[in-house]
Each structure stands twice: as C-alpha cells, then as structure tokens.
Amino acid sequence: MFNISNKEENKDEKNSNLNKKAASLLIHAAKIDENYTEKEKEIIKKTLIDLGVLKDNVDKVFSEAEMAEKDANQILDFTREIKNADEKFKVKIVESLWNIIFSDGSSDMYESNFMRRLTGLIYLDNKIVGDIKEKIKKDHNK
DSSP states (O other), X not given: OHXXXXXXXXXXXXXXXXXHHHHHHHXXXXXXXXOOOHHHHHHHHHHHHHTTOXXXXXXXXXXXXXXXXXXXXXTHHHHHHHTTSOHHHHHHHHXXXXXXXXXXXXXXXXXXXXXHHHHHHTTOOHHXXXXXXXXXXXXXXX
C-alpha cells in the first residue's frame, strides 16, 4: 500500500509541474506582444482549471508560473515536459495559446513565429495547429 500512495504523490507532483510549465508557456505567449492583459490572465486561469487544477489552487499555480516565466531564458524550459504529454493536453495548450494571441483581435509576426517554433518543440502536427488556429480565429471574429 505504501508504494501506491507514493506513486500517487509522484503522479500529482508530475501533473502539478506539467501544469505550471504549461501556464508559464501561456504567460510567455501573452507577454510576446508586450500587452499582458487581464483577459489573457483569465484565459490562462481557465485553462489551468480545464487541465485539472483545483480552483482553490489556480492562483498559487498561476503565481508560481509567472515567477518561472520571468526567470526563464527560453521556451525550452517550458516545452521539455509538454512535448511528452498526451496529444489531448497539447491540443488544449495550443487552443489556449491561440485564444491568448487572438484575444486582442489579431496575430502579429512575433506571435506567429512563436507558434511555428512551438509546434516543432512540442511535437504537434502542423495541420492540427493550423486547424486549431482557424477555428479560434473564426470564433474571435464573430
């Protein structure tokens, strides 16, 4: 029995770390255009809840992610673990990233370049990312 609870603790710690890395990546994307808004922060917090972070812990994870993003030198710090996550997790992250990017109505060249680099780093098919982009763009243009 001891091993089972120990495995559960390790799983929870791994999920917590993965969620913090994902949040840091989302924060980084929100800051690329140098216009980090409350709307973007809310998208990130909603994503954390969708990924399974308890509502009571969202602000803590978000604060830790902001500090991690501030101290990071490059996005590789965030993508190392995300690339090993399942496709459903990656798709959720990419959806949130596009929502952040289009939250101000458009995508600039820095944001587009970021998404191209990210797609390769997390091993997600370009077609999937493109389809997500078009869906999110269409939703924001309604």
